[in-house]
Amino acid sequence: MLNILLAAMLAQAVPVAATLSSDPVAADWVAVPDDELMVFTLANGHRFTVRLAPRYSPIHVANIRKLALAHWWDAGTSVYRVQDNYVAQWGDATEKKPLVAGVVANPPAEYLHTGSTTVARLSQRDPYAEWAGYSRDGWPLAGNGATEWVPHCYGMVGVARDLAPSTGSGAELYTVIGHSPRALDRNIAVVGRVIDGVGWLSSLPRGTGDLGFYKTEGERSPIVSARLVSELPAAERPHFEYRAADNARFVAWIASRENRAGPFFTVPAGGADICAALPPVRKAP
Numbered sequence: 054m055l056n057i058l059l060a061a062m063l064a065q066a067v068p069v070a071a072t073l074s075s076d077p078v079a080a081d082w083v084a085v086p087d088d089e090l091m092v093f094t095l096a097n098g099h100r101f102t103v104r105l106a107p108r109y110s111p112i113h114v115a116n117i118r119k120l121a122l123a124h125w126w127d128a129g130t131s132v133y134r135v136q137d138n139y140v141a142q143w144g145d146a147t148e149k150k151p152l153v154a155g156v157v158a159n160p161p162a163e164y165l166h167t168g169s170t171t172v173a174r175l176s177q178r179d180p181y182a183e184w185a186g187y188s189r190d191g192w193p194l195a196g197n198g199a200t201e202w203v204p205h206c207y208g209m210v211g212v213a214r215d216l217a218p219s220t221g222s223g224a225e226l227y228t229v230i231g232h233s234p235r236a237l238d239r240n241i242a243v244v245g246r247v248i249d250g251v252g253w254l255s256s257l258p259r260g261t262g263d264l265g266f267y268k269t270e271g272e273r274s275p276i277v278s279a280r281l282v283s284e285l286p287a288a289e290r291p292h293f294e295y296r297a298a299d300n301a302r303f304v305a306w307i308a309s310r311e312n313r314a315g316p317f318f319t320v321p322a323g324g325a326d327i328c329a330a331l332p333p334v335r336k337a338p
Contacts, residue, residue, distance in 0.1 A: 075305035090282035101250030116223035126279035136265025138231030177324035185327035191295025206328035230255040292337035
């Protein structure tokens with residue numbers, strides 16, 4: 054019944070935006086589980102936090118958790134590629150560091166999720182899919198028929214890989230730091246989203262080698278630690294909240310993104326790119 058109500062409200066997006074507040078209530082903010090959060094610390098002291106997406110890439114995320122628990126990224130790894138308007142990539146630049154026991158070197162291609170976890174959708178068709186929308190727990194989604202996936206939007210984290218059939222282990226990761234490269238959708242496993250500190254990655258010097266790779270070791274930004282938040286002492290754990298999407302206030306928020314109001318916007322767009330309307334995440338107050 055709720056999905057029917059949400060669909061009906063989206064069909065009348067402009068009236069909804071005008072009559073229903075898009076402001077969240079306290080209950081709309083839900084804590085991100087500690088075991089879905091991972092903090093990377095660079096040698097310069099800057100940190101960025103990744104929210105993992107185990108529902109959509111379960112084996113790759115399991116690999117990442119095993120690597121984190123083994124402190125695999127704590128030595129000999131770095132941000133070694135920063136390509137302008139594309140990605141920042143990190144891991145072992147030499148590709149010689151052994152993986153941790155139990156890590157699947159070449160998991161199944163977790164590029165599509167079968168079934169639907171979407172509770173609200175944008176009103177217009179997505180350029181790269183039949184639809185785009187949101188899971189209840191704060192993930193942007195695109196989909197066709199009975200399949201869906203997390204799109205390559207700014208800040209999304211993917212698994213670097215070689216040519217197919219390679220799928221990547223999760224030891225080498227990247228995040229989008231430019232215009233959304235949606236052609237990568239359904240070709241690479243998306244395992245999370247940088248929800249805090251992505252600016253430290255997007256502001257790094259661009260690599261001058263092919264595809265933005267740094268030419269020398271001295272140009273790289275070493276990683277000194279990578280920890281699951283669930284592994285940290287309670288007093289040191291950062292806490293984040295996502296905005297739940299299964300309510301009329303979120304539908305009104307979608308409408309407000311599709312038809313901007315206020316004195317500056319004199320012509321409503323009538324639609325929005327999913328990557329320009331990412332579901333809100335915040336530090337817990």
